[in-house]
Amino acid sequence: MKIAIFSTHQYDQDYFNEFNTGHEITYYILPLNEQTAVLAVGFNAICIFVNDVVSESVLAILNANGVKLIVLRCAGFNNVNVKAANELGIPVLRVPAYSPEAVAEHAMALILTLNRKTHKAYNRVREGNFSLEKLMGFNLHNRKVAVIGTGNIGKAFCNILKGFGCKISAYDIYPDTELVAQGVSYGTLEQTLADADIISLHCPLMDNTHHLINKQTLKLLKKGAMLINTSRGGLINTVDVIEALKDCQLGYLGLDVYEQEGKLFFHDYSEDVIPDELITRLISFPNVLITSHQGFFTKEAMEQIATITFGNIDAFARGEELVNRVSS
Numbered sequence: 608m609k610i611a612i613f614s615t616h617q618y619d620q621d622y623f624n625e626f627n628t629g630h631e632i633t634y635y636i637l638p639l640n641e642q643t644a645v646l647a648v649g650f651n652a653i654c655i656f657v658n659d660v661v662s663e664s665v666l667a668i669l670n671a672n673g674v675k676l677i678v679l680r681c682a683g684f685n686n687v688n689v690k691a692a693n694e695l696g697i698p699v700l701r702v703p704a705y706s707p708e709a710v711a712e713h714a715m716a717l718i719l720t721l722n723r724k725t726h727k728a729y730n731r732v733r734e735g736n737f738s739l740e741k742l743m744g745f746n747l748h749n750r751k752v753a754v755i756g757t758g759n760i761g762k763a764f765c766n767i768l769k770g771f772g773c774k775i776s777a778y779d780i781y782p783d784t785e786l787v788a789q790g791v792s793y794g795t796l797e798q799t800l801a802d803a804d805i806i807s808l809h810c811p812l813m814d815n816t817h818h819l820i821n822k823q824t825l826k827l828l829k830k831g832a833m834l835i836n837t838s839r840g841g842l843i844n845t846v847d848v849i850e851a852l853k854d855c856q857l858g859y860l861g862l863d864v865y866e867q868e869g870k871l872f873f874h875d876y877s878e879d880v881i882p883d884e885l886i887t888r889l890i891s892f893p894n895v896l897i898t899s900h901q902g903f904f905t906k907e908a909m910e911q912i913a914t915i916t917f918g919n920i921d922a923f924a925r926g927e928e929l930v931n932r933v934s935s
């Protein structure tokens with residue numbers, strides 16, 4: 608099949624070239640959107656990532672250009688109008704699990720860095736400053752951690768927390784029986800957030816989870832709590848979180864995703880003025896740590912993403928069951 612892969616970097620090309628199962632691939636650095644959809648003319652399938660936009664208008668262009676398949680090289684699909692794709696007869700396939708440990712471990716890395724301030728200590732020592740002033744953290748042992756969403760990544764994160772001796776509370780509309788048997792307590796969202804020292808988000812972005820963390824839910828948190836988001840930026844109302852940081856209701860914030868990240872992440876703007884006032888405000892807080900959608904970025908995850916993506920394409924080409932199809 609002829610496949611157009613959008614939003615690519617050298618690391619994407621390296622892994623997709625290595626695990627290609629015989630398809631003709633064209634790489635585009637540009638993201639897929641209404642302006643670039645015309646680049647898909649002549650291709651049987653397109654492959655997209657988290658910040659590509661497949662709206663109804665984009666789908667109309669893709670359909671007119673003969674695209675028969677959309678494959679996501681990620682788990683989330685909030686950037687695709689799946690209903691419109693299905694109505695056009697274009698299957699949407701995803702990678703539902705590609706080393707959930709990668710993202711779970713990154714969430715823990717954000718927690719440990721914010722807590723023990725290792726990023727600040729590193730810079731201090733390099734400048735010859737060996738003082739411990741203002742570097743004090745807290746023990747994770749016996750702290751209550753609220754895990755919002757216990758799918759593959761959330762479950763892997765819970766397993767990591769158990770190793771630290773944390774008290775784990777969770778919220779998910781489908782509680783995991785294995786986690787319950789291991790001592791994880793499930794409750795309502797309000798019960799789970801209440802009195803938590805750390806809150807980590809591991810749920811998909813959908814209509815009912817959009818701005819899950821907002822002015823009202825932030826009030827439920829213990830004053831000075833830590834909030835971690837390695838899922839999707841739209842789970843958090845950024846304006847409300849900034850206010851919570853300013854009045855110290857929120858004590859720490861670790862983000863690997865950001866609601867407007869499509870205009871920023873995966874690019875180098877070190878020599879430019881960043882026009883996004885919200886993220887520049889977030890960066891200015893000493894208790895905020897932001898990474899640019901780095902959680903998935905391990906060798907193991909990249910191998911699995913490429914392997915499963917080509918498996919999805921091959922299944923479509925052979926007319927086999929599409930086990931990773933996204934339903935509307």
